[in-house]
Amino acid sequence: MKKLILCMSVAFTTAFSYNVNAKEDDNNAKKVASAAASTNKAQTIDEYITSVYNAIDFGGKKLAYDVFKKAYTGFLNLxxxxQVSKNILSIADFSQPSTAHRLWVIDLVSKKLLINDYVAHGQGSGDLYATKFSNQAQSHQSSLGFYITDGTYVGKHGTSLRLRGVDQGYNHSAMSRAVVIHGANYVSNDAVAGMGRLGRSWGCPAVSNSLAPKFISAIKDGSVLFVYAPQKDYLSSSTWLNRACQVPNGGTL
Structure with a gap:
Protein backbone atom coordinates (compact mmCIF):
# COMPACT_ATOMS: atom_id res chain seq x y z
CA MET A 1 0.00 0.00 0.00
CA LYS A 2 2.85 2.36 0.92
CA LYS A 3 4.55 1.50 -2.37
CA LEU A 4 1.30 2.27 -4.25
CA ILE A 5 0.91 5.65 -2.54
CA LEU A 6 4.57 6.47 -3.21
CA CYS A 7 4.20 5.57 -6.89
CA MET A 8 1.06 7.67 -7.21
CA SER A 9 2.80 10.59 -5.50
CA VAL A 10 5.78 10.36 -7.84
CA ALA A 11 3.50 10.12 -10.87
CA PHE A 12 1.47 13.15 -9.76
CA THR A 13 4.62 15.19 -9.06
CA THR A 14 6.06 14.25 -12.44
CA ALA A 15 2.83 15.12 -14.24
CA PHE A 16 2.51 18.43 -12.40
CA SER A 17 6.13 19.30 -13.16
CA TYR A 18 5.59 18.41 -16.82
CA ASN A 19 2.49 20.61 -17.02
CA VAL A 20 4.26 23.56 -15.40
CA ASN A 21 7.25 23.18 -17.67
CA ALA A 22 4.99 22.81 -20.71
CA LYS A 23 3.14 26.00 -19.78
CA GLU A 24 6.43 27.83 -19.28
CA ASP A 25 7.70 26.55 -22.63
CA ASP A 26 4.44 27.65 -24.26
CA ASN A 27 4.66 31.12 -22.69
CA ASN A 28 8.28 31.48 -23.74
CA ALA A 29 7.38 30.39 -27.27
CA LYS A 30 4.62 33.02 -27.36
CA LYS A 31 7.03 35.71 -26.15
CA VAL A 32 9.57 34.75 -28.81
CA ALA A 33 6.87 34.70 -31.48
CA SER A 34 5.57 38.10 -30.34
CA ALA A 35 9.06 39.60 -30.42
CA ALA A 36 9.67 38.12 -33.85
CA ALA A 37 6.34 39.47 -35.09
CA SER A 38 7.24 42.95 -33.84
CA THR A 39 10.60 42.75 -35.57
CA ASN A 40 9.03 41.52 -38.79
CA LYS A 41 6.40 44.27 -38.57
CA ALA A 42 9.10 46.94 -38.26
CA GLN A 43 11.04 45.41 -41.12
CA THR A 44 7.91 45.25 -43.22
CA ILE A 45 7.09 48.96 -42.88
CA ASP A 46 10.72 49.89 -43.55
CA GLU A 47 10.76 47.72 -46.63
CA TYR A 48 7.47 49.20 -47.78
CA ILE A 49 8.68 52.80 -47.42
CA THR A 50 11.89 51.92 -49.24
CA SER A 51 9.92 50.35 -52.09
CA VAL A 52 7.73 53.45 -52.41
CA TYR A 53 10.80 55.71 -52.46
CA ASN A 54 12.51 53.57 -55.11
CA ALA A 55 9.37 53.57 -57.27
CA ILE A 56 9.08 57.38 -57.41
CA ASP A 57 10.18 58.99 -60.65
CA PHE A 58 12.29 61.88 -59.37
CA GLY A 59 13.22 62.92 -62.89
CA GLY A 60 16.94 62.63 -62.28
CA LYS A 61 16.75 64.54 -58.99
CA LYS A 62 16.79 62.85 -55.63
CA LEU A 63 15.25 63.76 -52.30
CA ALA A 64 17.28 62.37 -49.39
CA TYR A 65 15.83 59.02 -48.34
CA ASP A 66 15.92 59.81 -44.61
CA VAL A 67 13.86 62.97 -45.17
CA PHE A 68 11.37 61.09 -47.35
CA LYS A 69 11.06 58.31 -44.78
CA LYS A 70 10.16 60.76 -42.03
CA ALA A 71 7.71 62.61 -44.25
CA TYR A 72 6.05 59.40 -45.46
CA THR A 73 5.82 57.97 -41.93
CA GLY A 74 3.92 61.08 -40.83
CA PHE A 75 1.76 60.92 -43.95
CA LEU A 76 0.76 57.30 -43.22
CA ASN A 77 -0.07 58.11 -39.59
CA LEU A 78 -2.11 61.17 -40.54
CA GLN A 83 -6.85 63.67 -41.60
CA VAL A 84 -5.75 63.21 -45.21
CA SER A 85 -8.02 63.39 -48.24
CA LYS A 86 -5.45 63.83 -51.03
CA ASN A 87 -2.50 61.51 -51.63
CA ILE A 88 -0.05 64.32 -52.36
CA LEU A 89 2.99 64.77 -50.11
CA SER A 90 4.88 68.08 -50.00
CA ILE A 91 8.22 68.46 -48.25
CA ALA A 92 10.13 71.64 -47.43
CA ASP A 93 13.61 70.36 -46.64
CA PHE A 94 15.08 73.11 -44.49
CA SER A 95 18.26 71.13 -43.94
CA GLN A 96 19.17 72.60 -47.34
CA PRO A 97 20.10 76.25 -48.05
CA SER A 98 17.49 78.55 -49.56
CA THR A 99 19.48 78.59 -52.81
CA ALA A 100 18.61 74.91 -53.31
CA HIS A 101 15.41 73.61 -54.85
CA ARG A 102 14.33 72.25 -51.47
CA LEU A 103 10.57 72.06 -52.07
CA TRP A 104 9.39 68.63 -53.19
CA VAL A 105 5.82 67.77 -54.18
CA ILE A 106 5.12 64.10 -54.86
CA ASP A 107 2.03 62.35 -56.21
CA LEU A 108 2.04 59.17 -54.12
CA VAL A 109 -0.41 57.34 -56.40
CA SER A 110 1.31 57.91 -59.74
CA LYS A 111 4.73 57.91 -57.99
CA LYS A 112 5.77 61.09 -59.76
CA LEU A 113 7.58 64.23 -58.69
CA LEU A 114 5.26 67.11 -59.51
CA ILE A 115 7.33 70.06 -58.29
CA ASN A 116 10.92 70.67 -57.21
CA ASP A 117 11.60 74.36 -56.65
CA TYR A 118 12.53 77.15 -54.24
CA VAL A 119 10.76 77.73 -50.93
CA ALA A 120 11.55 80.53 -48.48
CA HIS A 121 11.84 80.34 -44.71
CA GLY A 122 11.07 82.99 -42.09
CA GLN A 123 13.40 85.94 -41.57
CA GLY A 124 13.67 85.06 -37.89
CA SER A 125 14.87 81.57 -38.75
CA GLY A 126 18.16 82.54 -40.37
CA ASP A 127 19.76 83.87 -43.53
CA LEU A 128 20.95 81.25 -46.02
CA TYR A 129 19.92 78.37 -43.75
CA ALA A 130 16.93 78.05 -41.42
CA THR A 131 18.30 77.18 -37.99
CA LYS A 132 15.73 78.62 -35.57
CA PHE A 133 12.08 77.64 -35.40
CA SER A 134 9.12 78.85 -33.38
CA ASN A 135 5.40 78.43 -32.93
CA GLN A 136 5.06 81.91 -31.41
CA ALA A 137 3.28 84.89 -32.95
CA GLN A 138 5.51 87.75 -34.11
CA SER A 139 8.59 85.52 -34.07
CA HIS A 140 8.78 85.68 -37.89
CA GLN A 141 10.23 82.18 -37.69
CA SER A 142 9.25 79.09 -39.61
CA SER A 143 7.54 76.27 -37.73
CA LEU A 144 8.61 72.65 -38.07
CA GLY A 145 6.27 69.73 -38.50
CA PHE A 146 3.30 68.37 -40.34
CA TYR A 147 0.55 70.51 -41.80
CA ILE A 148 -2.73 69.66 -43.46
CA THR A 149 -3.61 72.00 -46.31
CA ASP A 150 -6.91 73.85 -46.06
CA GLY A 151 -8.76 76.16 -48.42
CA THR A 152 -7.64 79.19 -50.39
CA TYR A 153 -8.32 82.91 -50.04
CA VAL A 154 -7.23 86.05 -51.84
CA GLY A 155 -5.02 88.36 -49.79
CA LYS A 156 -2.19 90.84 -50.24
CA HIS A 157 -0.09 88.14 -51.92
CA GLY A 158 -2.90 87.08 -54.24
CA THR A 159 -4.34 83.59 -53.97
CA SER A 160 -2.94 81.98 -50.85
CA LEU A 161 -3.44 78.65 -49.08
CA ARG A 162 -4.25 78.22 -45.40
CA LEU A 163 -2.32 75.60 -43.42
CA ARG A 164 -3.47 73.73 -40.34
CA GLY A 165 -0.53 72.79 -38.11
CA VAL A 166 -1.02 69.36 -36.54
CA ASP A 167 2.21 69.01 -34.53
CA GLN A 168 1.18 70.19 -31.08
CA GLY A 169 3.71 72.54 -29.58
CA TYR A 170 5.56 73.04 -32.83
CA ASN A 171 3.14 74.41 -35.42
CA HIS A 172 -0.37 74.26 -33.96
CA SER A 173 -0.56 78.08 -34.01
CA ALA A 174 -0.23 78.23 -37.80
CA MET A 175 -3.79 79.40 -38.34
CA SER A 176 -3.68 82.14 -35.72
CA ARG A 177 -0.23 83.24 -36.94
CA ALA A 178 -1.52 83.31 -40.55
CA VAL A 179 1.24 80.95 -41.69
CA VAL A 180 0.14 80.25 -45.26
CA ILE A 181 1.50 79.36 -48.67
CA HIS A 182 1.76 82.35 -50.96
CA GLY A 183 3.80 83.71 -53.83
CA ALA A 184 6.49 86.35 -53.33
CA ASN A 185 8.82 88.26 -55.63
CA TYR A 186 11.76 87.61 -53.28
CA VAL A 187 11.61 83.91 -54.20
CA SER A 188 13.40 83.89 -57.56
CA ASN A 189 16.66 83.36 -59.40
CA ASP A 190 17.13 87.13 -59.38
CA ALA A 191 16.94 87.21 -55.58
CA VAL A 192 19.56 84.46 -55.33
CA ALA A 193 21.81 86.25 -57.83
CA GLY A 194 21.52 89.56 -55.97
CA MET A 195 21.73 88.41 -52.34
CA GLY A 196 23.29 84.96 -52.49
CA ARG A 197 20.08 83.59 -50.93
CA LEU A 198 16.32 83.91 -51.22
CA GLY A 199 14.44 86.68 -49.50
CA ARG A 200 12.57 85.63 -46.37
CA SER A 201 8.98 85.63 -45.21
CA TRP A 202 7.42 86.26 -41.80
CA GLY A 203 7.24 82.53 -41.23
CA CYS A 204 5.34 81.36 -44.30
CA PRO A 205 6.71 78.75 -46.72
CA ALA A 206 6.61 81.25 -49.60
CA VAL A 207 7.24 80.23 -53.21
CA SER A 208 7.78 82.16 -56.42
CA ASN A 209 4.87 84.11 -57.88
CA SER A 210 5.05 82.00 -61.02
CA LEU A 211 4.90 78.71 -59.07
CA ALA A 212 2.23 79.65 -56.51
CA PRO A 213 -0.91 78.95 -58.64
CA LYS A 214 0.33 75.49 -59.71
CA PHE A 215 1.56 74.58 -56.23
CA ILE A 216 -1.57 75.72 -54.42
CA SER A 217 -3.87 74.01 -56.93
CA ALA A 218 -2.00 70.72 -56.57
CA ILE A 219 -1.97 70.50 -52.77
CA LYS A 220 -5.04 72.38 -51.46
CA ASP A 221 -7.88 70.72 -49.56
CA GLY A 222 -6.43 67.95 -47.46
CA SER A 223 -2.88 67.04 -48.45
CA VAL A 224 0.20 66.84 -46.20
CA LEU A 225 3.04 69.36 -46.02
CA PHE A 226 6.09 68.43 -43.96
CA VAL A 227 8.51 71.20 -42.95
CA TYR A 228 11.72 69.43 -42.00
CA ALA A 229 14.97 70.34 -40.29
CA PRO A 230 17.29 68.06 -38.28
CA GLN A 231 16.16 69.38 -34.88
CA LYS A 232 16.53 66.66 -32.23
CA ASP A 233 13.77 67.89 -29.89
CA TYR A 234 11.20 67.92 -32.65
CA LEU A 235 12.26 64.61 -34.19
CA SER A 236 12.14 62.81 -30.85
CA SER A 237 8.77 64.17 -29.74
CA SER A 238 6.57 64.59 -32.82
CA THR A 239 3.44 62.48 -32.43
CA TRP A 240 3.24 61.74 -36.14
CA LEU A 241 6.87 60.70 -36.48
CA ASN A 242 6.97 58.47 -33.43
CA ARG A 243 3.68 56.61 -33.73
CA ALA A 244 4.03 53.09 -35.16
CA CYS A 245 2.60 53.13 -38.67
CA GLN A 246 1.13 50.33 -40.74
CA VAL A 247 1.54 49.23 -44.34
CA PRO A 248 -1.68 50.19 -46.17
CA ASN A 249 -4.02 47.30 -46.95
CA GLY A 250 -2.86 45.68 -50.14
CA GLY A 251 0.32 47.75 -50.06
CA THR A 252 -1.23 50.60 -52.04
CA LEU A 253 -2.90 53.90 -51.12
Missing amino acids: RSAG
Whole structure:
Protein backbone atom coordinates (compact mmCIF):
# COMPACT_ATOMS: atom_id res chain seq x y z
CA MET A 1 0.00 0.00 0.00
CA LYS A 2 2.85 2.36 0.92
CA LYS A 3 4.55 1.50 -2.37
CA LEU A 4 1.30 2.27 -4.25
CA ILE A 5 0.91 5.65 -2.54
CA LEU A 6 4.57 6.47 -3.21
CA CYS A 7 4.20 5.57 -6.89
CA MET A 8 1.06 7.67 -7.21
CA SER A 9 2.80 10.59 -5.50
CA VAL A 10 5.78 10.36 -7.84
CA ALA A 11 3.50 10.12 -10.87
CA PHE A 12 1.47 13.15 -9.76
CA THR A 13 4.62 15.19 -9.06
CA THR A 14 6.06 14.25 -12.44
CA ALA A 15 2.83 15.12 -14.24
CA PHE A 16 2.51 18.43 -12.40
CA SER A 17 6.13 19.30 -13.16
CA TYR A 18 5.59 18.41 -16.82
CA ASN A 19 2.49 20.61 -17.02
CA VAL A 20 4.26 23.56 -15.40
CA ASN A 21 7.25 23.18 -17.67
CA ALA A 22 4.99 22.81 -20.71
CA LYS A 23 3.14 26.00 -19.78
CA GLU A 24 6.43 27.83 -19.28
CA ASP A 25 7.70 26.55 -22.63
CA ASP A 26 4.44 27.65 -24.26
CA ASN A 27 4.66 31.12 -22.69
CA ASN A 28 8.28 31.48 -23.74
CA ALA A 29 7.38 30.39 -27.27
CA LYS A 30 4.62 33.02 -27.36
CA LYS A 31 7.03 35.71 -26.15
CA VAL A 32 9.57 34.75 -28.81
CA ALA A 33 6.87 34.70 -31.48
CA SER A 34 5.57 38.10 -30.34
CA ALA A 35 9.06 39.60 -30.42
CA ALA A 36 9.67 38.12 -33.85
CA ALA A 37 6.34 39.47 -35.09
CA SER A 38 7.24 42.95 -33.84
CA THR A 39 10.60 42.75 -35.57
CA ASN A 40 9.03 41.52 -38.79
CA LYS A 41 6.40 44.27 -38.57
CA ALA A 42 9.10 46.94 -38.26
CA GLN A 43 11.04 45.41 -41.12
CA THR A 44 7.91 45.25 -43.22
CA ILE A 45 7.09 48.96 -42.88
CA ASP A 46 10.72 49.89 -43.55
CA GLU A 47 10.76 47.72 -46.63
CA TYR A 48 7.47 49.20 -47.78
CA ILE A 49 8.68 52.80 -47.42
CA THR A 50 11.89 51.92 -49.24
CA SER A 51 9.92 50.35 -52.09
CA VAL A 52 7.73 53.45 -52.41
CA TYR A 53 10.80 55.71 -52.46
CA ASN A 54 12.51 53.57 -55.11
CA ALA A 55 9.37 53.57 -57.27
CA ILE A 56 9.08 57.38 -57.41
CA ASP A 57 10.18 58.99 -60.65
CA PHE A 58 12.29 61.88 -59.37
CA GLY A 59 13.22 62.92 -62.89
CA GLY A 60 16.94 62.63 -62.28
CA LYS A 61 16.75 64.54 -58.99
CA LYS A 62 16.79 62.85 -55.63
CA LEU A 63 15.25 63.76 -52.30
CA ALA A 64 17.28 62.37 -49.39
CA TYR A 65 15.83 59.02 -48.34
CA ASP A 66 15.92 59.81 -44.61
CA VAL A 67 13.86 62.97 -45.17
CA PHE A 68 11.37 61.09 -47.35
CA LYS A 69 11.06 58.31 -44.78
CA LYS A 70 10.16 60.76 -42.03
CA ALA A 71 7.71 62.61 -44.25
CA TYR A 72 6.05 59.40 -45.46
CA THR A 73 5.82 57.97 -41.93
CA GLY A 74 3.92 61.08 -40.83
CA PHE A 75 1.76 60.92 -43.95
CA LEU A 76 0.76 57.30 -43.22
CA ASN A 77 -0.07 58.11 -39.59
CA LEU A 78 -2.11 61.17 -40.54
CA ARG A 79 -3.91 59.17 -43.21
CA SER A 80 -4.73 56.44 -40.67
CA ALA A 81 -6.06 59.15 -38.35
CA GLY A 82 -8.48 60.28 -41.06
CA GLN A 83 -6.85 63.67 -41.60
CA VAL A 84 -5.75 63.21 -45.21
CA SER A 85 -8.02 63.39 -48.24
CA LYS A 86 -5.45 63.83 -51.03
CA ASN A 87 -2.50 61.51 -51.63
CA ILE A 88 -0.05 64.32 -52.36
CA LEU A 89 2.99 64.77 -50.11
CA SER A 90 4.88 68.08 -50.00
CA ILE A 91 8.22 68.46 -48.25
CA ALA A 92 10.13 71.64 -47.43
CA ASP A 93 13.61 70.36 -46.64
CA PHE A 94 15.08 73.11 -44.49
CA SER A 95 18.26 71.13 -43.94
CA GLN A 96 19.17 72.60 -47.34
CA PRO A 97 20.10 76.25 -48.05
CA SER A 98 17.49 78.55 -49.56
CA THR A 99 19.48 78.59 -52.81
CA ALA A 100 18.61 74.91 -53.31
CA HIS A 101 15.41 73.61 -54.85
CA ARG A 102 14.33 72.25 -51.47
CA LEU A 103 10.57 72.06 -52.07
CA TRP A 104 9.39 68.63 -53.19
CA VAL A 105 5.82 67.77 -54.18
CA ILE A 106 5.12 64.10 -54.86
CA ASP A 107 2.03 62.35 -56.21
CA LEU A 108 2.04 59.17 -54.12
CA VAL A 109 -0.41 57.34 -56.40
CA SER A 110 1.31 57.91 -59.74
CA LYS A 111 4.73 57.91 -57.99
CA LYS A 112 5.77 61.09 -59.76
CA LEU A 113 7.58 64.23 -58.69
CA LEU A 114 5.26 67.11 -59.51
CA ILE A 115 7.33 70.06 -58.29
CA ASN A 116 10.92 70.67 -57.21
CA ASP A 117 11.60 74.36 -56.65
CA TYR A 118 12.53 77.15 -54.24
CA VAL A 119 10.76 77.73 -50.93
CA ALA A 120 11.55 80.53 -48.48
CA HIS A 121 11.84 80.34 -44.71
CA GLY A 122 11.07 82.99 -42.09
CA GLN A 123 13.40 85.94 -41.57
CA GLY A 124 13.67 85.06 -37.89
CA SER A 125 14.87 81.57 -38.75
CA GLY A 126 18.16 82.54 -40.37
CA ASP A 127 19.76 83.87 -43.53
CA LEU A 128 20.95 81.25 -46.02
CA TYR A 129 19.92 78.37 -43.75
CA ALA A 130 16.93 78.05 -41.42
CA THR A 131 18.30 77.18 -37.99
CA LYS A 132 15.73 78.62 -35.57
CA PHE A 133 12.08 77.64 -35.40
CA SER A 134 9.12 78.85 -33.38
CA ASN A 135 5.40 78.43 -32.93
CA GLN A 136 5.06 81.91 -31.41
CA ALA A 137 3.28 84.89 -32.95
CA GLN A 138 5.51 87.75 -34.11
CA SER A 139 8.59 85.52 -34.07
CA HIS A 140 8.78 85.68 -37.89
CA GLN A 141 10.23 82.18 -37.69
CA SER A 142 9.25 79.09 -39.61
CA SER A 143 7.54 76.27 -37.73
CA LEU A 144 8.61 72.65 -38.07
CA GLY A 145 6.27 69.73 -38.50
CA PHE A 146 3.30 68.37 -40.34
CA TYR A 147 0.55 70.51 -41.80
CA ILE A 148 -2.73 69.66 -43.46
CA THR A 149 -3.61 72.00 -46.31
CA ASP A 150 -6.91 73.85 -46.06
CA GLY A 151 -8.76 76.16 -48.42
CA THR A 152 -7.64 79.19 -50.39
CA TYR A 153 -8.32 82.91 -50.04
CA VAL A 154 -7.23 86.05 -51.84
CA GLY A 155 -5.02 88.36 -49.79
CA LYS A 156 -2.19 90.84 -50.24
CA HIS A 157 -0.09 88.14 -51.92
CA GLY A 158 -2.90 87.08 -54.24
CA THR A 159 -4.34 83.59 -53.97
CA SER A 160 -2.94 81.98 -50.85
CA LEU A 161 -3.44 78.65 -49.08
CA ARG A 162 -4.25 78.22 -45.40
CA LEU A 163 -2.32 75.60 -43.42
CA ARG A 164 -3.47 73.73 -40.34
CA GLY A 165 -0.53 72.79 -38.11
CA VAL A 166 -1.02 69.36 -36.54
CA ASP A 167 2.21 69.01 -34.53
CA GLN A 168 1.18 70.19 -31.08
CA GLY A 169 3.71 72.54 -29.58
CA TYR A 170 5.56 73.04 -32.83
CA ASN A 171 3.14 74.41 -35.42
CA HIS A 172 -0.37 74.26 -33.96
CA SER A 173 -0.56 78.08 -34.01
CA ALA A 174 -0.23 78.23 -37.80
CA MET A 175 -3.79 79.40 -38.34
CA SER A 176 -3.68 82.14 -35.72
CA ARG A 177 -0.23 83.24 -36.94
CA ALA A 178 -1.52 83.31 -40.55
CA VAL A 179 1.24 80.95 -41.69
CA VAL A 180 0.14 80.25 -45.26
CA ILE A 181 1.50 79.36 -48.67
CA HIS A 182 1.76 82.35 -50.96
CA GLY A 183 3.80 83.71 -53.83
CA ALA A 184 6.49 86.35 -53.33
CA ASN A 185 8.82 88.26 -55.63
CA TYR A 186 11.76 87.61 -53.28
CA VAL A 187 11.61 83.91 -54.20
CA SER A 188 13.40 83.89 -57.56
CA ASN A 189 16.66 83.36 -59.40
CA ASP A 190 17.13 87.13 -59.38
CA ALA A 191 16.94 87.21 -55.58
CA VAL A 192 19.56 84.46 -55.33
CA ALA A 193 21.81 86.25 -57.83
CA GLY A 194 21.52 89.56 -55.97
CA MET A 195 21.73 88.41 -52.34
CA GLY A 196 23.29 84.96 -52.49
CA ARG A 197 20.08 83.59 -50.93
CA LEU A 198 16.32 83.91 -51.22
CA GLY A 199 14.44 86.68 -49.50
CA ARG A 200 12.57 85.63 -46.37
CA SER A 201 8.98 85.63 -45.21
CA TRP A 202 7.42 86.26 -41.80
CA GLY A 203 7.24 82.53 -41.23
CA CYS A 204 5.34 81.36 -44.30
CA PRO A 205 6.71 78.75 -46.72
CA ALA A 206 6.61 81.25 -49.60
CA VAL A 207 7.24 80.23 -53.21
CA SER A 208 7.78 82.16 -56.42
CA ASN A 209 4.87 84.11 -57.88
CA SER A 210 5.05 82.00 -61.02
CA LEU A 211 4.90 78.71 -59.07
CA ALA A 212 2.23 79.65 -56.51
CA PRO A 213 -0.91 78.95 -58.64
CA LYS A 214 0.33 75.49 -59.71
CA PHE A 215 1.56 74.58 -56.23
CA ILE A 216 -1.57 75.72 -54.42
CA SER A 217 -3.87 74.01 -56.93
CA ALA A 218 -2.00 70.72 -56.57
CA ILE A 219 -1.97 70.50 -52.77
CA LYS A 220 -5.04 72.38 -51.46
CA ASP A 221 -7.88 70.72 -49.56
CA GLY A 222 -6.43 67.95 -47.46
CA SER A 223 -2.88 67.04 -48.45
CA VAL A 224 0.20 66.84 -46.20
CA LEU A 225 3.04 69.36 -46.02
CA PHE A 226 6.09 68.43 -43.96
CA VAL A 227 8.51 71.20 -42.95
CA TYR A 228 11.72 69.43 -42.00
CA ALA A 229 14.97 70.34 -40.29
CA PRO A 230 17.29 68.06 -38.28
CA GLN A 231 16.16 69.38 -34.88
CA LYS A 232 16.53 66.66 -32.23
CA ASP A 233 13.77 67.89 -29.89
CA TYR A 234 11.20 67.92 -32.65
CA LEU A 235 12.26 64.61 -34.19
CA SER A 236 12.14 62.81 -30.85
CA SER A 237 8.77 64.17 -29.74
CA SER A 238 6.57 64.59 -32.82
CA THR A 239 3.44 62.48 -32.43
CA TRP A 240 3.24 61.74 -36.14
CA LEU A 241 6.87 60.70 -36.48
CA ASN A 242 6.97 58.47 -33.43
CA ARG A 243 3.68 56.61 -33.73
CA ALA A 244 4.03 53.09 -35.16
CA CYS A 245 2.60 53.13 -38.67
CA GLN A 246 1.13 50.33 -40.74
CA VAL A 247 1.54 49.23 -44.34
CA PRO A 248 -1.68 50.19 -46.17
CA ASN A 249 -4.02 47.30 -46.95
CA GLY A 250 -2.86 45.68 -50.14
CA GLY A 251 0.32 47.75 -50.06
CA THR A 252 -1.23 50.60 -52.04
CA LEU A 253 -2.90 53.90 -51.12
